[in-house]
Amino acid sequence: MQLAALMASIPPPPFDGFEIGPVKIHIYALCIILGGVLAFWLGGKRWAARGGKAEEMYDVGLWAVVFGIIGARLYHVLTVPDVYFGPNYDGTGDLAKIFAIWEGGIAIWGAIGGGALGVWFACRRYGIRMPAMADAIAPGILLAQAVGRWGNYFNQELFGEPTTLPWGLEVEADHFNFPAGLPADTLFHPTFLYESVWNLLGVAVLLIIDRRFKLRNGMMLWSYIVWYTLGRIPIESIRLDQAQTWSLFGLELRTNTWTSVIMFLIALALLIYSIANRPKTPEQWAEANKLYRDDRDEVAEAANPDILDDTADNPAATTDDDDPSRP
Numbered sequence: 001m002q003l004a005a006l007m008a009s010i011p012p013p014p015f016d017g018f019e020i021g022p023v024k025i026h027i028y029a030l031c032i033i034l035g036g037v038l039a040f041w042l043g044g045k046r047w048a049a050r051g052g053k054a055e056e057m058y059d060v061g062l063w064a065v066v067f068g069i070i071g072a073r074l075y076h077v078l079t080v081p082d083v084y085f086g087p088n089y090d091g092t093g094d095l096a097k098i099f100a101i102w103e104g105g106i107a108i109w110g111a112i113g114g115g116a117l118g119v120w121f122a123c124r125r126y127g128i129r130m131p132a133m134a135d136a137i138a139p140g141i142l143l144a145q146a147v148g149r150w151g152n153y154f155n156q157e158l159f160g161e162p163t164t165l166p167w168g169l170e171v172e173a174d175h176f177n178f179p180a181g182l183p184a185d186t187l188f189h190p191t192f193l194y195e196s197v198w199n200l201l202g203v204a205v206l207l208i209i210d211r212r213f214k215l216r217n218g219m220m221l222w223s224y225i226v227w228y229t230l231g232r233i234p235i236e237s238i239r240l241d242q243a244q245t246w247s248l249f250g251l252e253l254r255t256n257t258w259t260s261v262i263m264f265l266i267a268l269a270l271l272i273y274s275i276a277n278r279p280k281t282p283e284q285w286a287e288a289n290k291l292y293r294d295d296r297d298e299v300a301e302a303a304n305p306d307i308l309d310d311t312a313d314n315p316a317a318t319t320d321d322d323d324p325s326r327p
Helices: 002-007 027-049 054-079 081-085 095-099 108-126 130-148 150-155 191-213 219-236 255-276 282-288 296-303
Strands: 017-020 023-026 245-248 251-254
Touching: 023 027, 027 054, 027 130, 027 150, 054 081, 054 108, 054 130, 081 095, 108 130, 108 255, 130 150, 130 191, 130 219, 150 191, 191 219, 219 255, 245 255, 251 255
Parallel strands: none
Antiparallel strands: 017 023, 245 251
């Protein structure tokens, strides 16, 4: 009977963290950290496979993480202002909660936007070509999102509408995120699981496509955004958490849904443009495979004299895996 009940639903998490002395370690934070580690591990392997130095991925990653965290929190605060500023900004909110990041409230679009700004800044600092770095790290970002979504499970947050499906998610009835007015045994769509599975599938699909077609000049980045938003739009539409809505073209949708729709259209257009202008000649392939800017030596040495060594990589060099003559 217990096994049947377990198979009929996803139970709530047994805990949301653990204490080490006076400090509580939240599983939510560990999921975010693990996702970041995996992102830059995969990105570093892809960067090294193209002839770069894996440690450069971590140099760039540090800036991306800092900017990403700031961007993620700012986006969340701006899209759910009532909690922090009160309804209609009447001052009845709790401004101190803006900094309570351990309670949740990391918006992925803010993280992507802030992280992209961090990557751009680091690439300028170290003389790295932004499109090459973005293509290398894009599948890793999707992997990080897949792992990070499990933090929502441990926080019992961002779940979907009630459901009778056998994989419905249980939420503790006395948890502050449990919707008022619903029976205690209500099951909800496990949107964290939907997105995690979709993102993991996307990592596999993108890596397979890249291995076959060599996505360059931002093509991997645009492919990542197209894949992610294609799944995020329907998942976002069934979430129950509080969010601002906007009415456009007769449709009233959540802010994140509109953002996903807009980003999907932009990324799809740029992907089509990139495919239409895909490198064709050996010279074009050599240019597409460059990892560093032409002024990389001067830029990187001025920013960090230790980043270069006496045997710097040839910017135009390609690996066997990047041979344009291969199908």
